[in-house]
Structures are given as C-alpha cells and as structure tokens.
Amino acid sequence: MNFPHPANKTASLHFLFHPLALGVMLLGAPGCQSELPEEAWEPASGTVERELRVANSLTTKALVLNAISTNPTASDLLIGGGLAALFHPITGDSYLQRQLRDVDAQSFMSYLVSCALPAGNTIAWRDPLTLTTRTWEGKAGLCPQWELGVPSSTCKNRVSACLLARNNALGRRVELSMRGEDALQPALFSLESQTRPVEYDPALGRVPSFEECATAQSGVGRDCGWKGDFIGRCIPGQTVRLGAGGRTPDQCLTGPSLGTWSGARMMLRVCEGNIGCDSGDTRYLGQSQGTCATTNAAVAFTCPASGFFNVMSAPYDSTLTGNASVAVETGTYAGTSYRLSEKAVYRLREGAYYGNIFDSKALATKVLVDENGHIVGKDQTIQGSVYKKMFSCQAPEWSNDAAYASHRVCALPGSGANCAARPVGDCINYTTPSASKCRKEDGPVVLGDGNFEECYDSENTLWWEPITVFLYEACGLTPGIPSEYCTWRSTKK
Template structure:
C-alpha cells in the first residue's frame, strides 16, 4: 500500500477513484482521498518550478487541449504521478459535469479528468484567483495520505461569495467504492442480462445510512412486516414501495455490499407470505448500517421509502445527515501549493521522456507554503501530523505541508497558541470548520479546508494498531 520514494509507477486511477456521487443523489463536499503523499510531493507538475506557474496562467481546458495545449505541460504528463495529481486537481477545482481532457502524445490514449467539488469553476477556461488557488491547494492537501488508501471525507469550509458551496447533506448515501479494491461494489453496477433474484450482485441502488445500538435488534422494511413478527397482530408494516416489486439488502457500516459479503446483515424479497420486503438484523459493532434497494426483476423500475422501527431503541435512526455520518474532526489544511518559489524539490520530465527527481528525500515539507493544524480533540496531535501529511512519516520527510500544531487551544484561543481564529466559521453554522488560520510565519489564510472522518482510524480494513499514531479523541 505504501508508495516508496522510487520504483515503478502505478497506473493512474480512473474516474471511480475520485469518489463520484451516484447520479441520483448529488452530494455536497463529501469526497474521497487516495492520492498518495508521494505522488503529491514529487510529481512533474506541482513540484516543477517551470510547470507550476503555467498551470495557473490560464484555463485548464485550453492548457491541456490535445491539439493546441501547452507543449511543456503535455511533456510533464508523461509522469504518471502528474496524471494522478491532475485527476485530483480537476476534481477539486471544477464542478460535477465539467471535465478536462488530455491526449497522451505517445500512446494517443485519451484521459478525461472529471470535476466534482467545484472550488474554482473559473479555472476551467481562465486563470484562477488567489483565493481559488488557496482553496484548491487545501483540497489537494486534505485528500492525500501516505498509504494511498481510499478514505471517505467530509470537507468543510466557507466561501462568502457562495454560501451554499460547503453546505452539509441533510441525508447521506452509502459509500459505493470499496477501499480494498478501489473499485465500485459490483452490486451497484448495471445488470448486463435480466435477473430475478435477490442474490444477484448487480442492479442495486444505494438508499441511505442508519445508526443503531450494537447488539440490539433492528427492523426495517419497504412495505412489509419484519420476518420475526409475522404472527404478531400489533406488528407494524414498515415503509412502502411503488412501481415494480422491490427487494432490500442491509450492510454493515457505510459501505454497500454483495451477496455473501461479511458486511451483509440481511436481505429480503418478501416476508410473511407476501412479496413486500422487510429485514430483521442485529446491530453490528460499528453502530451503523446502510440499505440497498433493487427491483426483483432487473428490467423493471421501482422505488422504496424505507421505514425503520424505532421502538426498540431510541438510538435507532435512519437517513442520517452528513454531520452524523462524519462526526470525527481531523484538522485543517491551508496554503498555496502553486507557489513555485516555495518548492524544496524539483521533478521534471526531459525531452527524451526520462523523469528526473523521483529519488529525492526532503527533510520536512516539500511545499513550504502549505500547512496543516490538528483538531484539539486528538490526544497526540504532533505524532498524528507527521503521519497524515508526510510520505515518509517515520523520518518526517517528503511532507506535503508543515504542521503548525493545534488549530484551537481550548485554554488559550489567541494566536500563537491557537493557529486558527475560529473553530466554527459563520457561513455554515454548526459545521465545525476552522477558519482564519495562521501559518508558521504568522501569515493568516482565509481559505482553509477542515476534514471530518467517519471513524477515528479513518481507513476501513487497516488494523487498528496501524492507526495507533492517531492517538485517541479526548
């Protein structure tokens, strides 16, 4: 999982690696990170003092136009890490539905990088403002980790000119990309042939996420009675369905699942001698569950309104908000990654195609104008910082930013003890975003991005002892 300082370069990820939302459920600033820190700090675009100013000189679409684009930038994209960097740059900068296309001059293969977060839509056709560059820089820094492991994030911040930009989702959909494979869960793919079975692994849609008390029984349905209550005259019909006959599948935590997966908690194509689905299951140790729905006949169309029995536990809730699904505040990220005068390393592609600079090991930060601070909730903020932003954390080398300490010191809220002036910006009230953050030189940055995680470790599937460096939340 760890990408070292040298060696073969992996294939750049496709569109799915960017955390695109389901088309039917447009999400706000909920994204994923799997950009390796090594690719972020040593690539032939942002770690290149010639390429970096070109990147911000005009729009991304004309810069990378296959016919008339900048020839020097086209050359630098022979570096696969530069392609990986571009996929995240476009994802941070442009809005969903907008894209940048590049044609490899050697293989003639065409890559299309999709927009998502929309932090700087003007960059599509024109040069970005300084505020734009700062927001995209913060987004890039927030979305990297040394493992290259896909982690779902809730990014929070503010843009006074666009108050709704960082608005939180009121209802959050399950995750569709499996971090173990970096691919979409097969059950979410379209069926290639007609299917009539709840055991099929295609044609399912993500519904929503729920919370429960571990060990307690949870009952939910889409027009049926829970299977353990068929003989009870007082049992309620849970939820409803319309259109085609529908099925339900319930999965552990926030990630969808396939038939037979260890994450599967239950499924139903009908209960109590009816074709109306309902499921009873034991709340998992995670305390979270998510629901998938599909028509019994994959060629038909239907909808569900899932109802959850809440009488067994006051903690049981469904259709959780983004704030409820991503409650763990991690820290803030800020600065300007596109300042060519503040690079501690240089990577570039020669005319012959040879890549220079990949073997470098830089003590401290490669980007001297990028910074991070840690939420005060962490018990070991210093250790956490070096592992979160450094490609070689054990040696505190090849770091993407300089750690400044805690964002807010609860005993002394003034600078320099507190690196940020606010621990909840006023544009989106109650979202817990750090604002007005100072760097190591006393300069204030007004475009930070604050990251929230679903769980403390933040990397499902990674053994907990591998996340011990995070410390614990106080």
C-alpha cells in the same frame, strides 16, 4: 499570538457543518465513535449548506513528486491561464503536455480539476502515453474561473487545501467531508440532507454489488445490480426493523408493514457502517426478497457495535426497474434513525489544511519530464515538506496529533520525509490558547459548524482559506498506524 484583522476578508469556504462550541466536547466517544443524537448536529437556522463528500485516493507520493506541481516551470504555466486552453488536446501547451508522460502528473491534474471545477464541467486533454483524448471531471467547484481564465489567489489557496485534504500515503479511497465557509457566496452551497452509502471498499475497490449485472439474474443472493439507499444510526445490540412494504419475519402476525415499493418487485440488503456490501461480506447484516409468505421485503437485524448501518435495494429481476421507499420501525426503538445527513455520518473532526501548493519558489525539489521523455527526479527522499507553503493542523481530539499528522501528510511517515505539508500543531489548544494555530473553530457564517478558520502557518502568516476534514472512521486514512497515535479522545487536551 498576534491576530491581525484584514480589511477585505469576510469568509472562507463552508462545505459541511458540525456544531462544536469552543471548550465544549461534542465529538468523540472512545473507540472512534460518537453517541450524540442526530439533532445535536443541526446548524443554526436560516443557513444555506452544501457538504462536500469526496473520496481521497491521491497518494502522497503522487502529490509531492509529480512533473506538474513539483516542476517550477509547469507550475507557473498552470496558474498563468485557463485549464481548458492549457490542456487542449490539439492546441494546448506543449511543455505541459509533455509533463503528462508522468502518470503521477496525470493523477495530480485529475484531482486538481475535481477540486477546482463544478460537477458537470470537464477538461479534455491528450494522453501522451496512449495518444488518446481523455477528460478530467469537476466536482467541488472551488475555482470555476480556472476553467477559462487565471485563478485568483483565493482560488489557488482553496484548491491547494482541497488537494492536501484528499491525499493519503497509501492512496486509499476513503470518503470524507471537507468543510469551509464563504459569506460572499452562501447560495453556492446547498444542503444534501440525506447521505447514501459509499460504493467503494478502501482496501478492495468498488463493491461488486454496485456494478451492473452482465447477464440477467434474479434473487437476493446476487452481488450485482444493487444501489445504495441511505444510512441509519441505532443503539448497539438493539433490534432494528425496516422494510419496503413488508413485515419483518419476527412480527408476521402483529407487526406493521414498513415502507413501500413501486414498479418491479424489490429486495433489500443491510450492511454495517457507511459502506455497502456483498452478501458474503463481514459488513453484511441481513437481506430480504420477501417475508411472511409475501414478496414484500423487510429485514430485522441486531444493531452492530459501530451503531451505524446502511441499506441497499435492487429489483428481484435484474432486467426490471423498481423503487423501494424504506421505512424504519419507530416508537419502541426511538434510538433508531434513518436517512442521516452527511454531518451526522462524517462526524469526527480530523484537522485543517491550508496554504499554496502553486508557489514555484517554495518547492524543496524538482521533478520533470525532459525533452527525451525521461522522468527526472522521481526517486528522491526530501526531509520534511516538499511544499514549503503547505500546512496542516490537527484537531485537539487526537491522542497524539503530531504522530497522526506525520502519517497523514508524509509519504514516508516513519522518517518524516517526502511530506505534502508542514504539520504545525493543534488547530485549537484549549490548555494553552496562545499555542492555537487557528483563531476560530466556528466561523461567523454559520454558528455551530465546528470549522477551523483563520489559521496560521509556522511563520505566523495567516491563511483565510483552510479546509477542515471530517471523517466517518478516525483511523480509516491511516491503516497500520499504531493505535496510540490514532485514538479519538473522550476529552480534549
């Protein structure tokens, strides 16, 4: 493979780090697990990080068949100006406003703004279906200039990669980490070293316990008014003890008081994995509103098979306010750690996504809302990728990367149709290096991040803005996929 060296490119985008040296297997124990100690995931010292943990629930169908990005006229208008002016509720572009009669176009734009603009920035727009003014919210900040001006090529490529990374066939809301590098803007990405539990169940929606209580309630059994604390890791089968000022029930006489609380009396709940839970969920591991004849909360539980747990806290009286400072027993059980960083939780490398979704000349079909308000072109079956300039490569840890890629990027994976990208193979191939689609799996900005960089498409064109996705659970984005296609290997191919 030919690897040209550009004159003016020094970086791509870095969001979250994962140390993986070429040829050394750091990821993956059987069954989609990793058993590395937390210290192994620390990046090189002197770096500045910002992980980007986002939810991906943009359906592949909405991504590949919508009246904005699959519409050459709309796509050209979109990249020709600032988003705020183009979608202004009163003075915005009338053609683009008409295309928003397609709800998939609305969904696409919501994700585009989320990828492009930073948190706190919004784009106001007029919903032609309800005649109301609504807003799209920024989050990732990959292309801030697009809010008021024309996006650069680098911007378009980064947003394209973000959009592709955040789609899945069923639109499941699954948290993931997107990682990249940018040597020109290292201060832009500050590290969030502690990760809170996810508030959404991919199958059921927001966990009720994270909603506000509609009426005043008290007691540990209520499923409202809770908030996420942090995520921990433990050795399966081992007893874990934690608290917010109390002794655990099995150590009332001899055990230490763990943690503290302030304000109103506090309660604790512990759940398996990275997602919070209600009191009756299968993820539920234990809870406490006071132990050992006190009102101080503490919980003892058996570490689940996954090796991960998360903690929630709430005031005993839902109308009051308090804070819990949770501490985990240390010493005897040195294998337990708490307040994990995002890189320690989202540790399974999925693959890289790259290309340009906004190339109007590289569309395999067209969708639009006509002058009569009719949506044309939605019910199509296009073999292969709708976007001819979008690509994905898969991490070498997958047992069958080609089959996994098809399920990940295609709306009709069984037939390989209505895909959002062309799967091109292994990002890194250790057996046959010349078959690798990326030059690097560890960019120069932060050594040890395990981030695919400088990736090639099927025509051997080099792309400098790939985004690498890391997951908590290997098969979380592809429910129903045959296990032989979604198995994390203990050794690399």
